Amino acid sequence: MAWFTDRHLFFLAVLFYGSATVYSVFLWRKGFRRDDWTNYLLLAAGVALHTGAMLQRGLTLHSCPVNNLYEATTFLLWALGLASLVYALLPKFKFICAFAAPVLFTVGVFALMPSLDPPHGLKPEFSGALRSLHAATILQAYGAFGLAAVGAAMFLAQQHDLKVRKLRALLSFLPSIQRLEAITTRLTVVGFVLLTVGLTAGAWLPRKDGAPYFADTKVVWSALLWLVYLEQLVAHKFFNRPARQFAAGVIIVFALLLLTFGITNHFSALHN
Amino acid sequence: MSVVVIGLSHRSAPVELRERFAFAESKIPDALNQLRESGLITEGVVLSTCNRVEIYAATALAPDDRFFARVKKFFVEHHAYDGELGDELYTFAEPHSLQHLFKVAAGLDSMVIGETEIFGQLKKAYDLAFSRKHTGARLNKAFQRAFNVAKHIRTETNIQRGSVSVMSAAVELAEKIFTNLAEHEVLVIGAGETSEKTARALQSRGVKKITVTNRSSERATALAAELGQGTLTVPWDQWPEVFERIDIAVSSTAATTHILDRAKLEPLMRRRKNRPLLLVDIAVPRDINPAVSELENVYLYNVDDLKAIADEYLMLRHIELDRCNQIIAEKVTALMMQQNLR
Numbered sequence: 051m052a053w054f055t056d057r058h059l060f061f062l063a064v065l066f067y068g069s070a071t072v073y074s075v076f077l078w079r080k081g082f083r084r085d086d087w088t089n090y091l092l093l094a095a096g097v098a099l100h101t102g103a104m105l106q107r108g109l110t111l112h113s114c115p116v117n118n119l120y121e122a123t124t125f126l127l128w129a130l131g132l133a134s135l136v137y138a139l140l141p142k143f144k145f146i147c148a149f150a151a152p153v154l155f156t157v158g159v160f161a162l163m164p165s166l167d168p169p170h171g172l173k174p175e176f177s178g179a180l181r182s183l184h185a186a187t188i189l190q191a192y193g194a195f196g197l198a199a200v201g202a203a204m205f206l207a208q209q210h211d212l213k214v215r216k217l218r219a220l221l222s223f224l225p226s227i228q229r230l231e232a233i234t235t236r237l238t239v240v241g242f243v244l245l246t247v248g249l250t251a252g253a254w255l256p257r258k259d260g261a262p263y264f265a266d267t268k269v270v271w272s273a274l275l276w277l278v279y280l281e282q283l284v285a286h287k288f289f290n291r292p293a294r295q296f297a298a299g300v301i302i303v304f305a306l307l308l309l310t311f312g313i314t315n316h317f318s319a320l321h322n
Numbered sequence: 323m324s325v326v327v328i329g330l331s332h333r334s335a336p337v338e339l340r341e342r343f344a345f346a347e348s349k350i351p352d353a354l355n356q357l358r359e360s361g362l363i364t365e366g367v368v369l370s371t372c373n374r375v376e377i378y379a380a381t382a383l384a385p386d387d388r389f390f391a392r393v394k395k396f397f398v399e400h401h402a403y404d405g406e407l408g409d410e411l412y413t414f415a416e417p418h419s420l421q422h423l424f425k426v427a428a429g430l431d432s433m434v435i436g437e438t439e440i441f442g443q444l445k446k447a448y449d450l451a452f453s454r455k456h457t458g459a460r461l462n463k464a465f466q467r468a469f470n471v472a473k474h475i476r477t478e479t480n481i482q483r484g485s486v487s488v489m490s491a492a493v494e495l496a497e498k499i500f501t502n503l504a505e506h507e508v509l510v511i512g513a514g515e516t517s518e519k520t521a522r523a524l525q526s527r528g529v530k531k532i533t534v535t536n537r538s539s540e541r542a543t544a545l546a547a548e549l550g551q552g553t554l555t556v557p558w559d560q561w562p563e564v565f566e567r568i569d570i571a572v573s574s575t576a577a578t579t580h581i582l583d584r585a586k587l588e589p590l591m592r593r594r595k596n597r598p599l600l601l602v603d604i605a606v607p608r609d610i611n612p613a614v615s616e617l618e619n620v621y622l623y624n625v626d627d628l629k630a631i632a633d634e635y636l637m638l639r640h641i642e643l644d645r646c647n648q649i650i651a652e653k654v655t656a657l658m659m660q661q662n663l664r
Binding site for chain 1: 495
């Protein structure tokens with residue numbers, strides 16, 4: 051079974067994410083009227099295979115598998131998938147899986163592109179406890195931001211239906227908008243704290259050729275991301291930015307994060 | 323031995339007739355005694371509610387026209403009724419009698435389809451007959467099965483889902499906006515009957531703090547007293563001031579112009595730091611200018627919106643009827659096969 055690599059396991063995981071996405075479309079169309087376990091189980095199967103893939107890669111490398119764009123992306127998705135499964139156990143939160151599945155599927159397909167996973171030796175250049183902490187916490191932060199975006203999408207869907215007086219708002223098994231707003235805010239705070247810890251850990255890493263950190267594209271991008279999330283939280287918490295604008299902001303920032311994640315990595319000497 | 327039903331309900335008879343044939347609870351055991359002593363039936367249960375008066379019985383006689391004519395005669399004589407009776411009084415023999423019993427238990431024959439009150443009333447009627455030993459193997463089996471089928475229908479279908487009244491729709495909306503109603507204060511504007519009903523519906527779902535305002539302060543005080551502990555009053559000219567602390571406002575005044583509009587609410591929302599606000603306007607003509615719903619975090623529902631929600635729920639219940647009838651048909655067939663095998 052030597053031909054069966056961790057990438058094959060991840061491919062199977064993405065197939066389950068895809069099945070969950072297709073099933074999510076039916077749930078959307080039906081207006082989330084039944085407390086549904088099918089989507090949860092599809093996603094759980096995907097996360098289990100995904101965990102297996104990461105474990106296999108980690109055991110091969112003897113370190114946290116966050117050394118190239120493929121590994122970083124799969125780590126981010128894993129954090130998002132696992133957190134979705136945990137949150138889905140809260141009352142009326144099962145449909146978080148229906149919102150998370152499309153993100154997991156589309157980004158999973160992107161991660162499978164061979165160019166994102168160039169072969170590396172058994173001892174990657176990127177190793178050490180502090181570097182692992184730096185990469186893992188930042189990717190977990192992205193996972194939390196991703197889940198916050200999922201919560202925000204649920205909030206916007208429900209808020210819109212309530213505002214335009216659609217019966218679907220009452221028929222759906224979605225939590226109250228107040229709860230969705232609280233969850234979105236909490237996840238953004240968690241992501242922000244993890245990002246802060248990750249970036250701080252990164253600042254303690256030895257500098258390559260003594261070059262200033264802020265000359266690196268990825269560092270500048272990360273600092274901007276940190277500032278944008280800080281602005282989102284401060285405006286919402288202390289300046290009464292309406293929940294709808296906050297939710298839209300969380301979704302937009304995460305979408306930008308996903309879109310620019312690969313590009314900034316590509317132009318970063320420190321992270322490439 | 324077979325199960326039969328004879329009775330009248332909101333579907334067949336007007337309220338004047340239903341109340342004429344109603345059985346007082348204390349008289350039910352005597353009526354069942356008389357029926358059993360007449361040799362017409364061997365087991366019996368009398369269900370008497372505001373919407374139906376029915377006798378469920380098990381008889382060893384053939385349930386033909388002659389049999390039903392004799393039971394009808396008893397029904398009429400027992401109530402000393404001397405008027406004319408036509409189709410108002412219906413009769414069912416098996417399998418229709420069992421189908422009817424199952425439908426009644428599941429609330430499918432009720433005025434508001436899917437309501438659950440009838441389940442309790444039927445259970446009470448059965449318990450009374452059972453305790454006085456007016457039931458036997460046949461009716462015990464039929465009633466137990468009816469209660470099981472009703473529970474099955476409740477969990478497997480959407481027949482009991484949703485609010486079919488304006489007040490309960492308002493409460494359901496509040497629960498879709500706020501996580502825990504106990505943490506939110508309600509302002510009741512206008513001390514009429516509708517306001518009271520809505521406030522009570524909110525209280526039944528956990529609301530603890532209510533403030534009442536009315537042009538006549540006496541009526542506001544009276545309603546506050548009716549609503550009990552945790553209810554305050556505020557003078558009519560000062561109600562906008564409490565907007566800072568309330569999250570739900572129910573308005574039902576007799577005002578002929580809007581008492582709340584965008585210009586008035588906008589600064590109040592700023593003072594509320596844009597917290598979500600549910601406005602329920604059940605007044606006709608409307609108390610709240612519809613333009614306020616354009617404001618961020620304001621959710622405005624008027625009586626037509628709530629009625630539309632209740633009607634759609636009712637329509638959904640009607641759609642579920644086919645599924646429920648199918649379940650009942652299967653359960654009745656299963657029960658009858660079981661009885662025939664014995």
